Amino acid sequence: MKSLELVNIRKEYGDAVAVDDMNMTIRKGELVSLLGPSGCGKTTTLRMVAGFVAPSAGSVLIDGRDVTHRPPYERNTALVFQSYALFPHMSVAQNVAFGLEMRRMPRAEREAKSLEALRRVRLDHLAERYPRQLSGGQQQRVALARGLVLNPDVFLLDEPLSNLDAKLRAEVRSEIRGLQQALELTTLMVTHDQEEALTMSDGLVLMAGGRVRQSGSAQDLYERPADAFVADFVGRSNVLEGRVEGGSFRMKDGTALPGTAVPTARYYTLRPEKIALTSPDQGVPGTLREVLYLGAQTEYTVLLGTTPVTVIRATPGPDDTLARLRPGDPVGLRWNSADARLLDS
Template identity: 65%
Template sequence: MGDLVLEALTKRYGGTVAVEDVDLEVRQGEMVALLGPSGCGKTTTLRMVAGFITPSAGHVRIAGQDVTRRPPYARDTGMVFQSYALFPHMSVAQNVAFGLEMRRVGRTERETRVMEALRLVRLDHLADRLPGQLSGGQQQRVALARALVVNPAVFLLDEPLSNLDAKLRGEVRMEIRSLQQRLGLTTLIVTHDQEEALTMADRLVVMERGRVRQVGTAEELYESPRDPFVAGFVGRCNLIEGQPEGTAGFRARGGALLPCTTAAAPVGTGGVLALRPERIALAAAAPGEGAARLEAVTYLGAQTEYVVDYAGTSLVVIRATPPEGDPLRRLAPGDAVALTWDPAAARLLPAQ
């Protein structure tokens, strides 16, 4: 049995269902990310695990023990809040020691464990500072130390990087992942940031409207999404509505016939074709020769994004930015272009 198991976990507020029948196992030493748009139920799920919200139905098990009705302090969890929730009048060391004091850990052991935790996050030299005297990244590491110092069976992170700037977010993300792996922490993290989830977690749980849409590794969700929502949420994706035409391909609503080896479904059944932008090759075409017309070009540094009208269907294409002198570098809106892709790269999904 994994260190954390959720069984049919549900939360209702009157007639509104916030979380419905969530089943999940987080294995020992694994980091799992709850990923989804705002209001999808991921934070509610995390808070039910922590004990701050009482489930309407279902169970939370930690290390084989049913903790569904236990208060937060009796669950053997350590939580890092989105706002850090540091006590402004307490020093760094006092903030980290707070959880140990609540557990009535003796002073000598408490001081030793506090300094060990601060050394883990490289803040032992700032033990006497107040939170207001620290940078955002340092405050985040204090919050991490406070959660780690109690040696939790399960480590919980609620949008831990959302208050940091982009550069600092990348640095702290690497620190959290390194700590989690080094200490073998069973971790559940909530995020709406795809990059954060893809780079940190062993597995991802994509949620929408309180329900789990798919669970898997980053590669599984990216390469084999079960439905259009997952395909569109995990990475960029062209989602084209239409219907398969046997082995001929996929007929988009705009009229284009798109190559697709997975289109051998019954003719006339609706569906959605998922095609990743980076899987499409693009080339300049002579006027009148191209089946597609370039609508927009956006330079993104190492990559360039092209929006193309392909026989009445709009497609996004992402390619490595061509070097100076390459004909693709001179492409402009209105130019004729040719698009090609491996038919196996286009995935047929059921209608939303």
């Protein structure tokens, strides 16, 4: 396994900039997620690493070697698509062995390697089936095996879970992470799903509009978002707009929020799980608008003035006073002002 480095990488399509001077490093054996909304340049970045798209500027380094102008087959990367892209007329084993055939590996060796890769994803017993005879999750595991069998220096995954339902997604998610760690695969995974990125990655790169907005660990992005976009995109956050008057932050409707604020602050961001729900005399007073039971947790929407604020708490037991709250009830919100982040932009 090798490291991957992107240096001022850029891609223009006519006048449009799909990827704008992007920098990123993945250390050997680490999984980094490239996260961001649809159209922000994630797939383009991945394809520049694989060599299917030529950058307009900048360079791609694999283990320090500049491969920017090398064709895909000289890079030893493996790209797994969201659509699986399996060959329908080939058996599972033939699909997995296909890349090795392209590399002119002898048949016996090909078959042994392909079976070994299928064993890694626990599908060796289905080697003779055809893709249409497999479930979506199994097809995605075949696609993973087809990448693994190449013993790639850099493993590239483009939204590998987005065609799977919620339960399978969780399963394949831990399967990918397990394999990636066991084989110490240097991996760049593209996703638009922040939960996927937070749970699977050693590092995250959050993009928007072709640019990196923030990179770091899951904790960095979650606890110390660089701006309101990051706070809103990574995890859930209340992003309350307003301005600072006399040292305290006031929302647009005039409601003052606790904590000291720098004069330039425009947004007060606060995670839903950092807010406690109490009686109106014990916190910032508001009105309960909605209660959503989510099983282990309950989500409350509280109006502070005219602004809805989301609060997430462990679901109260039947004897808890919180269990008796109904929409329309007056409530108070309390939080540690250190948990709020005031942002300029």
